[in-house]
Amino acid sequence: DQQVKQNSPSLSVQEGRISILNCDYTNSMFDYFLWYKKYPAEGPTFLISISSIKDKNEDGRFTVFLNKSAKHLSLHIVPSQPGDSAVYFCAASAGLSSGGGADGLTFGKGTHLIIQP
Amino acid sequence: AAGVIQSPRHLIKEKRETATLKCYPIPRHDTVYWYQQGPGQDPQFLISFYEKMQSDKGSIPDRFSAQQFSDYHSELNMSSLELGDSALYFCASSLASRAEAFFGQGTRLTVV
Numbered sequence: 001d002q003q004v005k006q007n008s009p010s011l012s013v014q015e016g017r018i019s020i021l022n023c024d025y026t027n028s029m030f031d032y033f034l035w036y037k038k039y040p041a042e043g044p045t046f047l048i049s050i051s052s053i054k055d056k057n058e059d060g061r062f063t064v065f066l067n068k069s070a071k072h073l074s075l076h077i078v079p080s081q082p083g084d085s086a087v088y089f090c091a092a093s094a095g096l097s098s099g100g101g102a103d104g105l106t107f108g109k110g111t112h113l114i115i116q117p
Numbered sequence: 118a119a120g121v122i123q124s125p126r127h128l129i130k131e132k133r134e135t136a137t138l139k140c141y142p143i144p145r146h147d148t149v150y151w152y153q154q155g156p157g158q159d160p161q162f163l164i165s166f167y168e169k170m171q172s173d174k175g176s177i178p179d180r181f182s183a184q185q186f187s188d189y190h191s192e193l194n195m196s197s198l199e200l201g202d203s204a205l206y207f208c209a210s211s212l213a214s215r216a217e218a219f220f221g222q223g224t225r226l227t228v229v
Contacts, residue, residue, distance in 0.1 A: 032216040043121070043207050043220030044160065089159065093216040104150055104162035104173045105209075105218060 003027045004092050006108035014116050019077040021111050023090030026071065030092040034105065035064060035075045038087045047088075048075070077113075085115045119144055121221035123208050129227045130198050138193040138224045142210030148172065149191040150218055151183055152207040160207060166191060167213050198228045 005024045013019045023033075031052040036044035050057040050064045050073065057064050063076045077084055090108040122141040130136050142149050148167045152160040153176075162175035166185035177183075180198075185191045195202060205225050209218035 034216060034218075036220075041222075043209075043222045046217050046219055049217055104152075104165050104175050105160075105216070106162065107152075107159040109159040 001026070002109070003030075004090055004106050004108040006088075006090050006111050008111050009109070010112040010114065012114045012116055013080045015082060016079045019075075019080045019084065019113055019115070021075040021077075021088050021090070021113065023073050023075075023108055024071055025073075025090075025092050027092070027094065027106070028071070029094040030106075032093040033064070033066060033073050034091045034093070035062075036089040036091060036107075037084075038089060038110070044089055080113075080115045082115050082117065085113060087112050121208055121210050121219055123206075123221035123224050125224060126222065127225050127227075129229060131229055132198055132200060134198050134228075136195045136198060136226060138195070138206050138208075138226070140191045140193070140208030140210075140221060142189050142191070142208075143219055146210035146212055146219075147189065148211045148213045148218075149185055149189070150209040150211070151177075151191070151193050152209065152220075154205040154207060154223075155201075156204070158204075163193070195226075200228050202226060203228045 034049040035047040038044045066073045087110045089110045091105040124139045150165040151163040154160040163177040165173045169185045183193045205223045207223045209220045211218040
């Protein structure tokens with residue numbers, strides 16, 4: 001059973017517009033959420049994260065929103081640039097709130113973002 | 118800045134052979150994670166270590182074992198290799214107090 005779901009395998013956005021990538025989760029024990037960006041033949045690169053005690057975190061062009069009641073988070077990229085074309089993975093972790101350190105990340109299947117000129 | 122180093126980058130093995138993958142975490146990171154990513158799949162968590170002790174276990178086959186050494190580097194040992202073991206294997210490291218894990222470039226294992 002997929003605990004972290006990214007229902008859009010791909011997304012095409014025009015350069016300069018907003019890209020919105022969505023992620024849903026089912027495990028209520030998750031207390032930390034992360035977005036990773038991955039280029040072909042490279043390891044995932046950490047992008048931005050959010051703790052379950054927050055509903056928004058912003059870093060430059062990237063903003064992550066968390067809706068705990070809906071078990072939904074989204075990544076907004078504004079404005080989208082050609083270099084943003086990559087696969088974006090949503091990931092979740094449990095255990096930080098208990099002070100025991102993060103468990104292994106659970107990943108979604110990824111969304112391939114394509115920025116069109 | 119120093120990143121997570123994995124070796125080798127590419128590895129070709131025959132069925133039933135053994136493979137060893139190495140991971141050198143970011144300096145001062147005390148937690149290491151191993152992930153397996155099959156073709157077209159999301160990364161699957163295999164196992165993690167904190168301060169040289171196994172801390173969490175995911176979908177790691179019994180044929181695989183791993184350990185973290187005193188210098189914090191980790192090795193993933195894979196025996197009786199099967200064709201289905203062909204995948205990208207990523208190592209990541211983090212500080213135990215934070216969930217942000219930083220990934221290496223991966224080892225591409227091909228079993229023929």
